[in-house]
Amino acid sequence: MSTGARKFWRSGEPFIWLTGAALAMALIMVAGLILIILTNALGFFWPDAIVRLTLKDGKTLAGSIVDRERVPGAADQFRIKVRVGNRDLYGADFVWVDEAQIAKRERPADVAVIERTEWGLLIGTITALREGDRVLASGPTAWEEARRRLPEAERLRAEIRQVERSDIGAINYAQEQVRLRLRGLELDGVTSGVAVDALRARMAELQEAYKVQEARLAELRGRGAGSLVVTAEGGKEKTLPLAQVIDVYFPNQMGVGAKSLHYVAKVWEFVADDPRESNTEGGVFPAIFGTVMMVMIMSILVTPLGVLAAFYLREYARQGTFVSTVRIAVNNLAGVPSIVFGVFGVGFFIYVVGGTLDQLFFREALPTPTFGTGGILWASLTLALLTIPVVIVATEEGLASIPRGTREASLALGATKLETTLRVVLPAVMPSILTGLILAMARAAGEVAPLMITGVVKLAPSLPIDSAWPFLHLDRKFMHLGFHIYDVGFQSPNVDAARPMVFTTTLLLLTIVVFLNLFAIAMRNRLRRKYATAAV
Amino acid sequence: MSAPVQVAASLNPHATTAILETPMVEIEQLSLWYGDKQALKDVSMSVPKHRITAYIGPSGCGKSTLLRCLNRMNDLVDGVTTKGVIRIGGTDVYDPGLDVTELRKRVGMVFQKSNPFPKSIYENVAYGPRILGVNRRADLDGIVERSLRGAALWDEVQDRLGESALGLSGGQQQRLCIARAIAVEPDVLLMDEPCSALDPIATARIEELMLELKNSYTIVIVTHNMQQAARVSDYTGFMLLGELVEFGVTRGLFTNPRDKRTEDYITGRFG
Numbered sequence: 001m002s003t004g005a006r007k008f009w010r011s012g013e014p015f016i017w018l019t020g021a022a023l024a025m026a027l028i029m030v031a032g033l034i035l036i037i038l039t040n041a042l043g044f045f046w047p048d049a050i051v052r053l054t055l056k057d058g059k060t061l062a063g064s065i066v067d068r069e070r071v072p073g074a075a076d077q078f079r080i081k082v083r084v085g086n087r088d089l090y091g092a093d094f095v096w097v098d099e100a101q102i103a104k105r106e107r108p109a110d111v112a113v114i115e116r117t118e119w120g121l122l123i124g125t126i127t128a129l130r131e132g133d134r135v136l137a138s139g140p141t142a143w144e145e146a147r148r149r150l151p152e153a154e155r156l157r158a159e160i161r162q163v164e165r166s167d168i169g170a171i172n173y174a175q176e177q178v179r180l181r182l183r184g185l186e187l188d189g190v191t192s193g194v195a196v197d198a199l200r201a202r203m204a205e206l207q208e209a210y211k212v213q214e215a216r217l218a219e220l221r222g223r224g225a226g227s228l229v230v231t232a233e234g235g236k237e238k239t240l241p242l243a244q245v246i247d248v249y250f251p252n253q254m255g256v257g258a259k260s261l262h263y264v265a266k267v268w269e270f271v272a273d274d275p276r277e278s279n280t281e282g283g284v285f286p287a288i289f290g291t292v293m294m295v296m297i298m299s300i301l302v303t304p305l306g307v308l309a310a311f312y313l314r315e316y317a318r319q320g321t322f323v324s325t326v327r328i329a330v331n332n333l334a335g336v337p338s339i340v341f342g343v344f345g346v347g348f349f350i351y352v353v354g355g356t357l358d359q360l361f362f363r364e365a366l367p368t369p370t371f372g373t374g375g376i377l378w379a380s381l382t383l384a385l386l387t388i389p390v391v392i393v394a395t396e397e398g399l400a401s402i403p404r405g406t407r408e409a410s411l412a413l414g415a416t417k418l419e420t421t422l423r424v425v426l427p428a429v430m431p432s433i434l435t436g437l438i439l440a441m442a443r444a445a446g447e448v449a450p451l452m453i454t455g456v457v458k459l460a461p462s463l464p465i466d467s468a469w470p471f472l473h474l475d476r477k478f479m480h481l482g483f484h485i486y487d488v489g490f491q492s493p494n495v496d497a498a499r500p501m502v503f504t505t506t507l508l509l510l511t512i513v514v515f516l517n518l519f520a521i522a523m524r525n526r527l528r529r530k531y532a533t534a535a536v
Numbered sequence: 537m538s539a540p541v542q543v544a545a546s547l548n549p550h551a552t553t554a555i556l557e558t559p560m561v562e563i564e565q566l567s568l569w570y571g572d573k574q575a576l577k578d579v580s581m582s583v584p585k586h587r588i589t590a591y592i593g594p595s596g597c598g599k600s601t602l603l604r605c606l607n608r609m610n611d612l613v614d615g616v617t618t619k620g621v622i623r624i625g626g627t628d629v630y631d632p633g634l635d636v637t638e639l640r641k642r643v644g645m646v647f648q649k650s651n652p653f654p655k656s657i658y659e660n661v662a663y664g665p666r667i668l669g670v671n672r673r674a675d676l677d678g679i680v681e682r683s684l685r686g687a688a689l690w691d692e693v694q695d696r697l698g699e700s701a702l703g704l705s706g707g708q709q710q711r712l713c714i715a716r717a718i719a720v721e722p723d724v725l726l727m728d729e730p731c732s733a734l735d736p737i738a739t740a741r742i743e744e745l746m747l748e749l750k751n752s753y754t755i756v757i758v759t760h761n762m763q764q765a766a767r768v769s770d771y772t773g774f775m776l777l778g779e780l781v782e783f784g785v786t787r788g789l790f791t792n793p794r795d796k797r798t799e800d801y802i803t804g805r806f807g
Contacts, residue, residue: 034573404650409713412607414641414662423663428654 306391342450345382398432707738
């Protein structure tokens with residue numbers, strides 16, 4: 001090595017550059033990740049212009065252009081991917097078109113994009129409004145008339161939903177309860193008597209109520225508010241009942257303002273609505289709810305357990321080989337693959353604990369398991385187990401950082417060990433506990449593998465909290481954003497249409513994790529300011 | 537309470553005047569072992585009431601250990617065994633039936649390193665009374681003000697009682713610890729090198745404060761600073777290797793030490 005090079009090396013400069021480069025690399029990767037998610041996710045709700053393409057062979061098609069790429073094998077030719085919708089009419093949502101084949105492009109103002117309850121987007125021109133066989137309006141006035149009727153149709157749809165979900169749901173629930181009580185009595189050997197008769201009578205009552213609701217439902221469904229006749233590009237017609245219409249918009253007539261309004265409305269729908277069309281459309285509200293609720297139940301379970309364990313390890317246990325071994329074991333627990341915890345959750349919580357609970361308290365429901373199957377309680381418990389090392393380690397570090405003098409000061413004032421622990425040590429270690437909890441929550445919110453086998457499902461019929469007693473249903477299966485991403489992206493029947501949903505859901509999951517963390521960090525900072533400690 | 541006895545004269549024949557004092561703390565043939573290592577050897581002495589008594593000696597001589605015997609803080613260390621008798625105000629400190637927390641409420645302590653709780657100034661002072669069961673705000677307010685005044689801190693902190701005690705300067709923190717200790721009105725105040733982490737001005741303030749406090753409390757101070765012992769204490773004990781080599785009126789001990797080892801230490805020949 002030349003003197004110059006050696007001098008340069010000895011100056012330490014290259015090492016500084018190396019460390020800086022490593023940090024820059026990490027930052028670039030994180031920024032790239034966020035950027036990709038943001039660009040893919042945020043554009044999803046923006047109403048793209050609808051382009052009508054006339055091909056050289058005379059065929060026409062209309063849709064929004066979602067992608068453009070070089071034709072494989074041809075150097076200077078491009079092709080575009082067009083989202084044409086109308087899956088029920090032509091079979092595919094997306095088509096590739098060689099640009100060389102395109103004779104004409106135009107943006108017709110009258111093309112409507114219709115979101116509906118099934119079959120994805122409908123793209124075409126509204127030609128008429130019909131009720132039964134009677135044509136109410138045709139041509140441009142059809143949309144005017146339909147718009148007047150849409151609120152009524154929406155109200156009707158909401159009412160149908162209400163009847164299906166709440167009214168009939170409640171009756172079903174009550175019937176199930178009565179059936180279980182009858183079964184319970186039967187198991188006790190009671191097959192006749194006052195109690196059984198009362199239950200039977202109640203069952204008959206419920207059956208009557210059910211029939212009433214069913215009739216009401218049939219009446220509501222029959223009360224059509226008319227149908228839209230839509231002519232799609234290529235000549236096929238579609239008659240769409242207004243009750244199935246969720247939203248109609250004319251992207252080529254919309255200015256930036258209208259598009260922005262539409263965007264906000266779509267984002268809100270995404271956050272607040274239930275999913276449709278096997279999760280590829282609609283919102284993800286149940287998944288948000290499930291994720292947040294699971295993280296909260298997990299926090300409630302893991303915090304006291306982890307904190308108490310850490311207190312024993314650091315405050316009461318005689319420090320020695322055994323405690324050191326325990327500490328190492330706890331630290332290693334944090335490195336165990338999460339699916340292992342999932343398997344434990346299934347093997348122990350669900351089969352052993354849940355199965356025993358079913359035998360003891362839900363005998364009448366068997367062979368249908370109540371707690372002996374995946375549910376939000378078992379999923380939360382599994383994740384609590386997964387994250388307990390994080391809480392223990394953070395709390396222990398906090399306890400270790402409290403000066404001995406602080407404890408002695410309290411003891412010297414005549415406080416007992418317990419008083420010292422509760423009044424001095426616990427408040428002082430609070431910021432560390434919250435640090436542990438933040439890390440635990442971040443880990444739990446992002447975990448998918450153990451959840452898939454302990455209670456997460458693709459589509460949960462009801463939320464874990466509802467108006468039926470006991471309001472909080474810990475045995476229910478639930479939806480989770482992490483699993484939702486996997487399901488939408490890789491298990492969905494319509495992958496092309498669902499792909500943007502993957503990114504939006506990912507962005508949402510990230511946002512929720514960030515918000516949970518910010519909340520906990522704000523709380524910790526408040527505590528720190530209060531105590532002005534420099535604890536971990 | 538024991539009758540007044542002559543403490544100084546018997547131990548220090550060179551003392552010019554033999555003073556009659558009421559003993560607050562009486563230590564008789566106290567020995568202490570950390571495991572196999574003997575840290576205190578047969579120490580006997582009396583601490584007079586409402587006086588400042590200082591222990592001096594080189595590091596590791598057992599002066600802090602002796603101090604910590606008085607409120608049994610040594611109990612917190614594993615493997616400690618003691619022999620001998622300590623009586624504070626007539627109560628046997630090592631009586632197995634004694635409630636240690638009761639003892640510690642009567643024997644307050646200020647530590648070498650100021651150790652305020654990570655709480656507000658107010659809550660630091662109110663901590664002891666709260667432990668004793670005082671919960672009425674008005675009572676606590678009175679105790680806090682009186683204690684902070686007693687520790688000469690009131691004027692500096694009266695406008696920010698709700699702020700964290702950890703925001704105070706080192707000297708203020710130490711005076712807060714004194715306020716916290718006197719809030720429970722102990723009989724004896726133990727001070728374990730209370731000024732070793734402070735600058736000279738803060739030290740002077742604490743020393744001034746000690747001279748005021750001795751009107752109400754019996755103070756025992758451990759210091760490695762001989763000038764400090766000479767300045768503030770009425771009685772001084774010199775300890776070496778676990779033994780109380782010499783104990784007597786401060787002025788007598790410093791001007792006319794009886795033991796060769798004391799003389800060597802105070803003249804700076806070792807230590």
